[in-house]
Amino acid sequence: MRRQKQFNRADRIGLLMREEVERIVSYEVRSPLVNTVKVTRSELSGDLGHFKVYYAIGETTADHEEIQSVLERAAGFVARTLRDTLQLKRNPKVRFYFDHAYTRMERIDQLLTDDANSRSSDQHDP
Numbered sequence: 001m002r003r004q005k006q007f008n009r010a011d012r013i014g015l016l017m018r019e020e021v022e023r024i025v026s027y028e029v030r031s032p033l034v035n036t037v038k039v040t041r042s043e044l045s046g047d048l049g050h051f052k053v054y055y056a057i058g059e060t061t062a063d064h065e066e067i068q069s070v071l072e073r074a075a076g077f078v079a080r081t082l083r084d085t086l087q088l089k090r091n092p093k094v095r096f097y098f099d100h101a102y103t104r105m106e107r108i109d110q111l112l113t114d115d116a117n118s119r120s121s122d123q124h125d126p
Contacts, residue, residue: 014044036060040102051092054099071096
């Protein structure tokens with residue numbers, strides 16, 4: 001029988017931090033540019049000092065450099081809010097990264113969906 005992976009403290013706190021960052025970005029960062037930001041994944045260092053947040057962008061006219069700039073300016077606020085909300089001993093260094101892999105995956109998924117839809121419509125035509 002295989003043992004299930006045990007989550008360590010950093011894993012549990014990292015999950016809480018990701019959920020909190022999603023909330024902060026959605027409701028507390030005061031920029032309309034981040035309304036379409038979706039947190040795709042995150043990584044917390046073992047010492048809880050560095051927190052990488054990867055994001056994707058939904059439908060928007062802004063490019064990811066503009067949104068990256070807003071998120072970089074908000075990183076200190078996000079770190080302080082994480083510390084206060086989760087009662088951490090110190091501010092983690094929060095960094096935001098555009099998730100190119102997620103964007104490529106979404107594009108591939110869309111192409112596959114379009115292909116499947118076109119094949120099903122071809123089968124129904126007499």
